[in-house]
Amino acid sequence: METDKSQSSAKTTPSLFRTIWRWHFYAGIIIAPFLVILSVTGGVYLFKPQIEQVLYKDFYQVHPDGEKTLASRQFEEVKKLYPEGVLTTYRPGEKADRSSEVGISLNGKSLTIFIDPYTAKFIGELNNDDRIMDKIEEFHGELMAGTPGDRIVELVACWAVVLIITGLYLWFPKKAQSLSGLLVPRFNKGKRTFYRDLHAVPAFWIAAGMFFLIMTGLPWSGLWGTQFQTLATNSGSGYPPSVWVGDAPVSGLKTKEIGDVPWAAENLDVPESKIEGFITLPIDHVVEVANREDIHPSYTVIIPQDEKGVYTLSAFPPRAQDEATIHIDQYTGAVLADYRYDNYGTLGKIVAWGITLHKGTQFGFPNQIISLVICIGIVFVSLSGFYLWIRRKPKGELGAPRAPRILKKKFFLLLIIILGILFPLVGLSLIGVWLLDLMIIQKIPAVKKFMNA
Amino acid sequence: MKKLIYLPFILLLLSACVQLKDTAATLYEKENPIEIRIELPDSISKRKQIKITAVLTQDQTTIEKFVHFQIWKSDDSVNYGMEEAINEGMGRYSISKQFDTDGLYYIKVHAGSNDSIIMPQYRIVVGDLTEQDLKILQEGQNRQNSMHEHHH
Numbered sequence: 001m002e003t004d005k006s007q008s009s010a011k012t013t014p015s016l017f018r019t020i021w022r023w024h025f026y027a028g029i030i031i032a033p034f035l036v037i038l039s040v041t042g043g044v045y046l047f048k049p050q051i052e053q054v055l056y057k058d059f060y061q062v063h064p065d066g067e068k069t070l071a072s073r074q075f076e077e078v079k080k081l082y083p084e085g086v087l088t089t090y091r092p093g094e095k096a097d098r099s100s101e102v103g104i105s106l107n108g109k110s111l112t113i114f115i116d117p118y119t120a121k122f123i124g125e126l127n128n129d130d131r132i133m134d135k136i137e138e139f140h141g142e143l144m145a146g147t148p149g150d151r152i153v154e155l156v157a158c159w160a161v162v163l164i165i166t167g168l169y170l171w172f173p174k175k176a177q178s179l180s181g182l183l184v185p186r187f188n189k190g191k192r193t194f195y196r197d198l199h200a201v202p203a204f205w206i207a208a209g210m211f212f213l214i215m216t217g218l219p220w221s222g223l224w225g226t227q228f229q230t231l232a233t234n235s236g237s238g239y240p241p242s243v244w245v246g247d248a249p250v251s252g253l254k255t256k257e258i259g260d261v262p263w264a265a266e267n268l269d270v271p272e273s274k275i276e277g278f279i280t281l282p283i284d285h286v287v288e289v290a291n292r293e294d295i296h297p298s299y300t301v302i303i304p305q306d307e308k309g310v311y312t313l314s315a316f317p318p319r320a321q322d323e324a325t326i327h328i329d330q331y332t333g334a335v336l337a338d339y340r341y342d343n344y345g346t347l348g349k350i351v352a353w354g355i356t357l358h359k360g361t362q363f364g365f366p367n368q369i370i371s372l373v374i375c376i377g378i379v380f381v382s383l384s385g386f387y388l389w390i391r392r393k394p395k396g397e398l399g400a401p402r403a404p405r406i407l408k409k410k411f412f413l414l415l416i417i418i419l420g421i422l423f424p425l426v427g428l429s430l431i432g433v434w435l436l437d438l439m440i441i442q443k444i445p446a447v448k449k450f451m452n453a
Numbered sequence: 454m455k456k457l458i459y460l461p462f463i464l465l466l467l468s469a470c471v472q473l474k475d476t477a478a479t480l481y482e483k484e485n486p487i488e489i490r491i492e493l494p495d496s497i498s499k500r501k502q503i504k505i506t507a508v509l510t511q512d513q514t515t516i517e518k519f520v521h522f523q524i525w526k527s528d529d530s531v532n533y534g535m536e537e538a539i540n541e542g543m544g545r546y547s548i549s550k551q552f553d554t555d556g557l558y559y560i561k562v563h564a565g566s567n568d569s570i571i572m573p574q575y576r577i578v579v580g581d582l583t584e585q586d587l588k589i590l591q592e593g594q595n596r597q598n599s600m601h602e603h604h605h
Contacts, residue, residue: 227471230471230472230473231471233473233477234471234473234474234477235480236477236480236481240477240478240480240481240482241473241477241478241481245473246473246477246478249478257490257491257575259575259576275557275576275578275582275590276493276575276576276577276578277575277576278491278573278574278575278576279559279574279575279576281572281573281574285572292570329486329571331573331574332486332487332488332489332571332572332573333570333571333572333573334484334486334487334488334569334570334571335484335486335569335570336484336486337478337482337483337484338482338484339481339482340482343481343482345480345481
């Protein structure tokens with residue numbers, strides 16, 4: 001914000017202050033409710049490991065007793081109980097007292113079947129749609145509204161950056177001033193000042209954390225995130241393909257002879273040539289490869305669903321450095337790709353760290369607490385900002401700061417255009433607001449007065 | 454209306470969607486997997502000597518390694534254990550085999566180089582299939598192959 005300072009101190013420009021205040025005001029009113037939702041859901045989701053440990057204790061906990069049974073034995077149990085189920089994933093469990101999980105899809109539902117790995121016996125079934133933490137994640141990531149929801153969250157995140165920048169400008173001392181009102185609230189300058197400080201001071205304190213959460217969350221988003229990830233992967237400095245964007249390699253590139261299975265029992269005259277050929281390797285072989293390749297024990301095996309599919313070993317444990325994605329040819333068992341954290345490009349490593357820090361897993365409990373404090377701070381700042389508005393709002397008007405001609409504020413215009421380019425959804429929404437202003441607000445006197453435009 | 458001049462620029466930037474390049478994978482760590490082809494006679498009858506050949510390549514060149522074959526019958530009634538293959542050169546490895554009974558058999562080829570290990574399983578039919586064999590196929594009852602039923 002150095003440039004802001006030099007500009008504002010060189011010639012005091014109250015109207016620039018007003019312009020920025022106006023932007024902060026409108027952006028704040030519109031996105032504050034979403035920021036509260038994101039902070040609350042995010043604050044809860046931070047504690048997913050602990051919450052799920054309590055919720056699913058009976059499903060998770062097993063008593064270690066001798067050797068674990070083969071994965072194929074556990075699959076047999078699942079096939080016996082769910083003859084119509086299609087096996088999709090297998091998670092052997094990272095600890096000796098942790099159950100293994102078999103993922104199946106059954107009549108359009110996806111279920112997790114918990115198995116005691118020592119006895120290969122059924123422990124319980126969980127419909128993935130009933131996982132409360134997944135619901136919260138869906139709320140946090142897309143407001144339970146699919147792609148439109150994802151875009152709204154992205155828009156809110158991008159506009160929150162605008163809020164932080166405009167807010168910092170408003171917060172920044174215009175003339176020599178003591179630290180009170182900047183780093184600590186002023187209690188003795190009257191209610192108005194006190195309430196202003198109650199918004200601006202904590203907002204300053206959490207601004208960096210909030211900015212961090214926004215920037216680390218954005219790579220997840222559907223539009224900005226996908227574009228960013230694709231650019232990063234293309235440049236060689238992101239995640240390798242298939243870790244985030246892009247497809248996994250395919251099985252049997254050179255293996256034309258793949259054995260098929262006839263399905264009608266009475267059909268005995270199947271050509272032998274169709275039955276003969278390479279077959280999909282049993283799961284036990286994949287577990288062997290996993291053990292050999294030294295992957296983090298929390299890995300999940302994703303089972304190929306068609307002829308060209310691969311077995312994928314996927315591990316996204318708490319720490320970014322332990323991540324792994326390994327693709328295995330379903331017929332030969334050859335490792336087709338083995339992507340570890342060390343194989344990520346620089347940007348990929350930064351994003352990976354960003355994600356584990358954002359989720360609060362990278363440094364465990366302290367990480368969760370710091371993130372929680374930021375979440376609570378965002379809620380507080382949103383509410384105090386909202387209260388500031390209620391206090392100054394005249395009847396029948398929004399109480400927005402007066403609008404000066406934005407085109408006169410070259411610096412601010414430039415900043416907004418840059419933000420609009422970096423975050424296309426901000427740009428898109430700006431165009432929308434501008435069209436709205438041009439076609440409705442400026443044309444109808446009552447609305448114009450209400451918005452103070 | 455002067456503001457309108459900015460519109461085309463912004464729209465241009467917004468529409469600049471990026472596609473993942475096909476070659477992106479070459480920018481990252483690459484594996485060098487062994488590839489295999491199996492050569493067999495067109496049909497296999499019991500009590501008749503046949504030659505089973507595995508042709509191995511890695512990175513378009515042939516490899517010189519120890520290769521083992523393991524053969525068993527689908528109902529586990531016959532198991533020939535591990536047998537070392539004869540290196541015929543040019544990446545060709547073979548064994549000769551004679552099957553005593555009709556049925557479904559599995560050939561597992563163990564091959565490895567410094568940076569790749571494979572152990573594919575190949576299914577063959579000796580003589581005629583019995584109803585029992587088909588049932589095994591369909592129910593995926595063969596323990597070694599208990600999960601081949603993924604494409605219902």
